[in-house]
Amino acid sequence: MKYVIEGNTITTEFPLDFEAILTCGQTFRFKKEDGAYEVFALGHKCIASGNKIVTDSPKFFASYFDLDTDYDKFMASLSKFDELIESIKVGKGIRILRQDLFEMIISFIISANNNIPRIKSIINRLCVSFGEQMDGYYAFPSPDRLVSVTKEEFRSLGAGFRDTYLQKSAQILAQTDFLQRVKAADTADASKMLLQLPGVGPKVADCILLFGLRRWDCFPVDTWIFKVCSSVELDTPGKVRSHYLKRYGALAGLAQQYMFYMARKNNG
DNA sequence: GGCCAGGGTAGAA
């Protein structure tokens, strides 16, 4: 896989599908503007279209978009499962973004029993209200900033009943060495740790593991995935999860992204 | 107007 950084522009020699990458549910901080995507992560911004990424932070976004990873071999490996062939065809441009752990924890606590347009707007208001002002946009707020945000302030962003979860989890993340310890833990231990955060249950923990810690041996089961994957035998989210985790192994998380993307694309 | 959204929690059984 090859790409070139010249000045503030990254040009890849392979095609990129930003629509697939950004709308498969792993990030909420982007908007489409004149056919291109504006993408925000932590305190960075880029404009992405075609095979080009324009940004003041080219090295950051080369890593963010995971440009050093060859996905062809993963797709070839997963293609031996018949049920995935269609969704891989549809979502073949998907890449798993390398995102910030704290940003993922807060974002996916907000995602619980919520819909994607609303999650995006709540996170946007969170950044505008508490994030550092950059050049024409706002950074994702730091743990040190969110630790002093009140329950009422979280509620006023539209976070609803998630206000106390956000407030309590922000305290833990800002005032302990939780983030460092969970990064160092193996997937099983990291999962147990994440489940102890207020507002983090099995599904949110799996999303944080996959998107914030790059643990691909996870299979988040939300309502969309459950609709597609449940059956007479697999009649609970837990059964769906363990079945596909065993089936896809170290590539389960990537497989889940293909399935999620196609499920949402087919059903609006 | 009821149902749904990238669900989790507390309390009951």
Add this chain to the structure above:
DNA sequence: TTCTACCATGGC
């Protein structure tokens, strides 16, 4: 251990 009621909010 598993089951239920409840939790804000906006789009459909």
